[in-house]
Amino acid sequence: MPDRRTAGSTAVVGGGPDAASVLARSYLRHHPDHAFVVLVADVWDLAAGTAGDSEPTASAGLTGSFEPGAVTVLSARDLGLPADDYLRLATCGTSEQLVQAAAPLLVRRLLATHDLVVHLGADSVVLAPLPDFGDGLTLVPKLLHPLPDDGRHPARVGGFTENFVAVGRSGESFDTEAFVDFWADRTRADLLAGSPEGWAADAAALFEHRVARDPGIGVAAWNLHEREPAGTRLIDFTGHDPEQPWLAARDHDRVLLSERPEWRAVYDLAPRRPTRASNFDTFGASGTSTDGSTNGSTDGDGDGEKITPTMREVFKDALRAAAEPDPLDTRPKTLPPHPFDGDGSAFKAWLTSPATPAQRASGMNRLLHGVWQSRIDLRAAFPRPLDALDPGFRDWCTRHGVDEGIPTWALPVPPREVAPPVDAFGVNVAGYHTAELGIGEMGRVILNVVEAAGIPHVSVVDEHSVRGTARTGVAAPDSVGRPRYPVSLITVNGDFTRPLLEADPEVGHGRYRIGLWAWELAEFPATMHHFGFVDEVWTVSDFVRRAVEPHSPVPVRTVPIPVVERAPVRAEPRRPGETTGFLFAFDFNSTAQRKNPWGVVTAFQRAFPGRTDVKLVIKSTNAHLHTGAAERLRLMTADDPRITLVERYLGAGELAELYATSHAYVSLHRSEGFGLTVAEAMMRGLAVVSTDYGGTSEFVTPAVGWPVPHTMTEVGEGWPPYQPNARWADPDLDAAARAMREIADDPDEAHRRGLAAREHLLRTRSFDAAAAWLRTRLDAAHRTWLARTTPPHRPPLVRAARRVLGPAAGPIRHALGRVEAILDRR
Structure with missing residues (x-):
């Protein structure tokens, strides 16, 4: 095809276009009629006017390593993704992972104007002309023969290299668009995943492809033992460290340069890449902004905040949660702010905000919880860091966490002040009042009884504990508010009581606590004995009471559960012949x-x-x-x-x-x-x-x-x-x-x-009977609370005797003091 348009391409970060100069020069030396395009994946805007052009154009001032007009340099803006979408991707992974994710986006862009795109890893060098890869998809195997069982490394090598792919716009049984979409989706998924799986093996299974078995292509440290330097056309120097030039690659000893000196001359060609940081390694004073500019330097060496691995993991967790379909929660999902929006203050605020009610109550935040989750030693030393933010964990964060990468702005804040109850009759009804499940409905029934009894109350709604297991589609009651009264009625089962109290400590703080518990078996197992969190247990039937009572150190009572009155569904019996x-x-x-x-x-x-x-x-x-x-x-x-x-x-x-x-x-x-x-x-x-x-x-x-x-x-x-x-x-x-x-x-x-x-x-x-029962029991609970919290009443005779005696009659005053002490203990 004489008018076939071919482009070579690569993607880099950190060093800008200079990092790809060795590859670009080597490619164009052997393919002078091709184009070559370099994507600088961690720069949003290289030069005004480059974005949106129908065909890539060289960016002035950033192609100094290339002959004028020979190489096109693109920025992330040229890939066609919305800025926020791309910058969220950039937040998720390392520079290498970002390059992998950007590659299919670049190839998609180039296929709009070229018949064939040969995309190469930036650590590659072309030593001889490459064959015409033709239409469709071409992949390069990492090995042409099984690895020898010689005890050397690597002991295992994957099927196809991901540092080479040739994609043509046409093919008899190849859908170019479908492949590029798959490639982009898979690399994005790998960026979000904790354990990337790679795309090449699945691409080989899903799409018609050609395997380039030329031993001169795809030469790399993992296959030097089966290749010859003289026939090498394309070599991939991935893993080679210019600071240790005596090794082909780290942790590879199957071919040693001392044993195969002919390879040593080839490895002398390995490019010495700049070791500058990526623009997406920091945010704030330096880094990339969505306004089409860079905040500070373009090489990432400014004085911005470093994006730590934990920050990336916490961010990815939030993105995964937002992307996961939840049939129980159809409300719009909120995406987390990325660090490159303005000065990054929104990202900081998000990291230092609590993700759950329990985190809010304890002074924990997303970033600290991520640090705790990421380290097995911290999980072992502080197994319950949300207990008013375990003082030991708080101390570790202050003493050692800063030295280990926790920013000072992310250190724990004091736990939220827990308000004491007011001295007034009333009840806090806490539970899953918006959840569409049995325990939520039972809580709503009890709440209706409280309202029918005219008892002052507030409703404390917990949705976090049932997220992912029940839909929370019921409208919240009008009485929603913060815990206020001395008595709390907790309408969740015993095994959910602790999480609710952790999420909202005010429900239990200084209050008389009643648990509304259900159970379905005659045996009440030790795993359900959560009596330490309540002062009294109410059950939903005598059947449950008989199961719970023998094990309980606190009173157990059966609530006369009412049933909401409904109209009968029909006034007459079923008609003859009706199904x-x-x-x-x-x-x-x-x-x-x-x-x-x-x-x-x-x-x-x-x-x-x-x-x-x-x-x-x-x-x-x-x-x-x-x-x-x-x-x-x-x-x-x-x-x-x-x-x-x-x-x-x-x-x-x-x-x-x-x-x-x-x-x-x-x-x-x-x-x-x-x-x-x-x-x-x-x-x-x-x-x-x-x-x-x-x-x-x-x-x-x-x-x-x-x-x-x-x-x-x-x-x-x-x-x-x-x-x-x-x-x-x-x-x-x-x-x-x-x-x-x-x-x-x-x-x-x-x-x-x-x-x-x-x-x-x-x-x-009936609701009337239940309301009368509830009022009686809640009044008794309130009086018990008063007896616990009210200072003992001193008889008037004792007070009068102390006033009359004054400082005299020491032994008698001493005796009166003992009487007062006894009263205090009462």
Whole structure:
């Protein structure tokens, strides 16, 4: 192809275009009709007017090492990425990693104006003309033969070098654009990853390519043993240290220059590259700004702040978190500020701000937490650095951290002052009030009871502890505020109490603490004994109380949990011929084996073999976090068109519609602490089939539902937090099937029991009864707090006797002092 346009290219950092001068000169010496382009990847703007040109142009004043017009020098701006996107990439990695990530962006730019681009690592030198690599993709193998088993190093070498790639714009079965996109995506992923994987091996598997097996191409320290100097066309000096010229590369001893002196003359050609820092190694006084200029010097030697490896890791963690799709949180993700925006103050402020409520409370910040995470010695010495910012860790940061790279501006700040409670009756209700999960709903129920009782209160919302495991889509209550009152009601289970108190110490500081706990087994294991964080435990059923009470050093009481009043879904029984709809709803995070959806499916299919006048809807959440359990359910239902799986969160309107189109609710659980979904279905007037075990047995009776008999069985392995040798119910699926048939075949009885269930809950689970109970118990808690914190009352006789005696009658005064001491101890 006589008019074929070819460009060689490379990317450098730190030394500017001079760093690529040896490669550029050697390439053009043997290919005078080609173009050569150097990307200075850590400079945003080389010269006004170069960005956005349709074709690269040489930048005046920065090509002094090249013949005029022979080499084009580009800056990062010329790659076409938005400034903030590129500068975030630059923040993530070392100079070498940035060069790798910028390479496909440069090749993409050059393919707009050239038929073929030969991209080379900057440590390469061309010694003879290279072949015409033609169309499509050409890769160079690192080895042509297996490594000899001679005990020398390296002992392992990868498949293809990433310091050579030739990409043509056309090819019969090669999609140039798709390859360059893949290359760019993979190098960006490597930049963000903790352990880069490289791109060449996967490219070879995914794209048609040509393998250049010419032994003169791709010569490098790892393959000198199988190559000859006389035939070398292209050599890669990666790993060669000009300060140690007697070694081909560090940690390579398979070919020693003393044993192969013919290679020594070749290695004398290795370029001595400048050792200047990258512009992206510092920020502030020097470095690159998004305004198209450089802050200070262009060689990175100014007096700016050094970007440490820990800063990069913390930044990458935040970028990864922002990029990860979260079906539980659809709110827009906020990207962290990069250090090259203005003077870098926003980046500093971000690093020194807390990432979690617990960090905020303790005086910790993102950067210090990153330092702690990165060092096994610090994690061993200070296992709980968030405990009011462990004084030992604080001392280490001040004494040694500065010497080990922690900037003085990132040192710990004093922990946030914890406000004492006001001396007034009221309660702080703390919990997951916005989370769409059972414990969040129970907390909202209790909060509604507090409001119904007219008790002064504030709502303390914790979202951080459930992030990633539950959607927080419920609107926050109007009473949200800081902890204020002397009593705190913590509406999370025992094992979540400590994280909540760490995240917001004011919830517990100087207050009477009540934990609202649920548990689902008759055995309450030692791993759940978190009694040290509470003064009193409230449980959601007598079943739970009986499990907890024998182990508790503090009082344990059962709250008469009310059920929110709902209108019945229908006023009349199901019409003749109308399809009977059964419903079950659960959260995979609540343990599928306990919720037992496959028991519901089995009972349904046993009850109605071949019948088409019935349907079953199983609504679930968080299936994506429990693939094995979810797949088991999907395959059980795949061949039954009567069964529908709804695997997502539903809005209030959608959920109401789901109840309205159902006639019965079936819960064949192995145990429930309370059974909110069962109670909710009863309140809506649905017929209910429920295992006669756990909290539901306290309100589902034969008069208002279909309790299902059971036997007891061991939990077994693999269902934490439940201990494998504990026991729970195994519902009788044949009995459940009979109950479902009765509901389908006798719509009048199903409707009667459904309405009876609703009336039963209205009588026994009212908000008025719960409100009266709560007011009594919270008043008692407040009086206990007062007794703890109020100085003892001195009888008037003692005070009067001291005034009358004055300084005289020493023995009598001494006796009175002893009386006062006894009173103080009381």
